[in-house]
Amino acid sequence: MASKKGKKAKKAESAPRSSEHVDESSEREKAQASSEQDDAELPVEKSPAPKKAAKKGAEPPSKAAGVLALFDHPNTTLVAATKARDHGFERWDVYTPFPVHGMDDAMGLGRSPVPWITFIMGVVGFCAAIIIQFGTMVYSWPMNYGGKPFASWPSFVPITFEMTVFAAGVSTAIGSLFLGGVLRPRKRIAHRHVTSHRFAIFVEASDPKYDEQGTVSLFRKAGAMDVRVVKEGE
Amino acid sequence: MKAETASASVAYPDDTALTGYSREEKGAGLFGGPLYEREPLVTGGKNYKDVTGDVVGWSERYPTRLWWIALSISLALFSLFLVGMGAVVGLGTGLLGINHPIGWGSFIINFVFWIGIGHAGTLISAILFLFRQKWRTGINRTAEAMTIFAVMVAGMFPLLHTGRPWFAYWLTPVPNGRGPLWPNFNSPLAWDVFAVSTYLTISLVFWYLGLLPDLASIRDRAEHKWRRFVYDVLCLGWNGSNRAWSHYESAYLMLAGLSTPLVLSVHTIVSFDFATSGLPGWHATIFPPYFVIGAIFSGFAMVVTLMVIMRKVYGLEKYITLNHLEAMNKIIMFTGMVVGFAYSTEFFMAWYSGNPYEGFIFVNRAFGPYAWAYWIMFTCNAFVPQLFWFKKFRRSIPVMFAVAILVNVGMYFERYVIVVTTLHRDFLPGSWGMYTFTAFDWMILIGSFGMFMTFFLIFTRVFPVVAISEVKGVMPPDQGRVKGEEVSHG
Secondary structure, eight states: OOOOHHHHHHHHHHSOOOSGGGGSOHHHHHHHHHHHHHTOOOOTTOOHHHHHHHHHHTSOOSOEEEEEEEESSHHHHHHHHHHHHHHTOOSEEEEOSSOOTTHHHHHTOOOOSHHHHHHHHHHHHHHHHHHHHHIIIIIIOOOOSTTOOSSOGGGGHHHHHHHHHHHHHHHHHHHHHHHTTTTSSOOOOOOGGGGTTOEEEEEETTSTTOOHHHHHHHHHHTTOSEEEEEETTO | OHHHHHHHHHTOOSGGGOOSSOEEETTOSGGGOOEEEOOOSSOTTOOHHHHHHHHHHHHHSOOOHHHHHHHHHHHHHHHHHHHHHHHHHHHOGGGSSOOSSOOSOHHHHHHHHHHHHHHHHHIIIIIHHHTTOTTHHHHHHHHHHHHHHHHHHHHHHHHHHTSOGGGGGGGSOOOOSSSSOOOOTTSHHHHHHHHHHHHHHHHHHHHHHHHHHHHHHHHHHOOSHHHHHHHHHHTTTOOOBHHHHHHHHHHHHHHHHHHHHHHHHHHHHHHHHHHTSOOTTTOOTTHHHHHHHHHHHHHHHHHHHHHHHHHHHTTOTTTSOHHHHHHHHHHHHHHHHHHHHHHHHHHHHHHHTOOHHHHHHHHHHHHSTTHHHHHHHHIIIIIGGGGGGSHHHHTOHHHHHHHHHHHHHHHHHHHHHHHHHHHHSOSSGGGOOOOOOOHHHHHHHHHHHHHHHHHHHHHHHHSOSSOHHHHHHHSOHHHHOOOSOOOOOO
16 A cells, blocks of 8 residues: 555565575575665676565565555544544545545644645746736837836736736646645555545554554444454555 | 435435425424425435436446447548638638628637636535535536637637637747747736636646546546546545545635636636727626626536536436536526516627727617518527526426527527627728628538537546535535444455
């Protein structure tokens, strides 16, 4: 699921090896691990056998990635999210098929800074339009159109407006996706049904307040229809 | 209370149960007064899972024979368009009916017509969003798609109108070896370039942002790994995380706020193409609002035309209900009256200004050689939508379809009348002329519908035609809830 190449390779060193390649030199293993991390070429003398063994060894030793709680009603999810927030979790998220009203407060998220992006990029677009129009029409090559002034600002209003909207709009969309982590290459798909009809809360095992039994019972009490411990790489 | 809401939704199995009025419950309101409850936006007791299935299901099945027939007709017309454009570019714009007094012909008429069609989509997605009109959720996806395709079609025409489209980049302020020689930013034609390209980009961004969660729904239902991969890439790996939703909703509001003045500005700037010239019939301060309202009017007529067909063919009657169509018909009636008022105001101003040229142009419009076009325009746009005063007609599918088609025809003729009648009678009678369509005018007019329909038909098969996540958001949660044991799945 969230398994990264580097992680896999690191685990390979500690994981119990199943086959006869146990006595392979650890140096080769390390070289392979680092090469996988750096995406560099593999050492030339390496035979395919140890690689296979390393991959086998990379099988996760059933380490928990976190706790997944599934809900069937947005209001139950809201209540459970409030409880999770009050419990003090940090590395967790709620997954919903549509934006649930009040979920930001329930999760304790602050106000989104997206409007600031809109405003700042709007100002940038505005300035760019002013510079381009006055720069070309007044300084670069002033031309006499029917005896009208070179710096005829009223006729620059439409393009200034359009460029303001263009810069603000495009950067708002990209900025919101960036801030929301949508543009991150690897993301957790909590459950296949969270884009259809299920609501999910996932608490990562790396959370400082994480405690498997406690977290499971927290969500059980909060009315989850299903709570399960998700294994690494699942 | 919960049980009441749930039973209320089941009480509306389909369209026939909807009345268009709020449900009255006597004694249930404050201080023993009546409580009015609006009819549900989604009928048939659908839950969240049904919404996903009903909408996405169409992109998972093999297209029907009807779709293939429609696509082949559209493709045939599209190729007609390409041939027409090729001829006009290759041999020259003289192939069209344009001549000495009438230098603006089909290209400008079609451009204004198509860009106007687009305006309804942005109105539905942005302005109705700001006004919290929840019924927009059923139709906004298709209306926005219509906007994008209409603007794409519209963009072809000014490009061809330049005569040498390969020099179209001269319209942009790129540094060049000609001086550098810059575009004239005092010219409304240069404003048009910025307005239309900004409009297309922002509409596309807005539409795509809305599509992301729904494309993720398709991905998560996909059985085949390639299908899953393609939609995973298209939805940028959307996973429904609330941290993403939080920023997404904020961006949606910002984009709606930006699109609202944008959509008003686009047709305003298109009208400046006419209004800033010194010609009688064009040189009027009423032009910007008159063009904008006309654009919304024609756009809604196009949305109704498409929706009436689509809801039937794709079985979406439970999502795009008669109440949705009625709401759109009310907008058509209102904007139709504003358009009719604008026509009358133009006449009044021509008389009141005391300008003989202005007066002549308007008398000539209504009673001259192009009176037939003028009266088609006036009847279709100002009189026909008056039928919608009657609730029975607002809720009748055949009536609204006929009215929508007539409005489309009327709005085409509005642009025809504006362009042709002003130009064909110049100040000097020596340079008077007439405008007649050649075969190439017909080719690009009919062909442009082919281009539009081709894109639209492909859209309906590949993307979700109803904004799934937004419809779910306006459903009562007790109706949408899917109870039952979860199948264990990773």
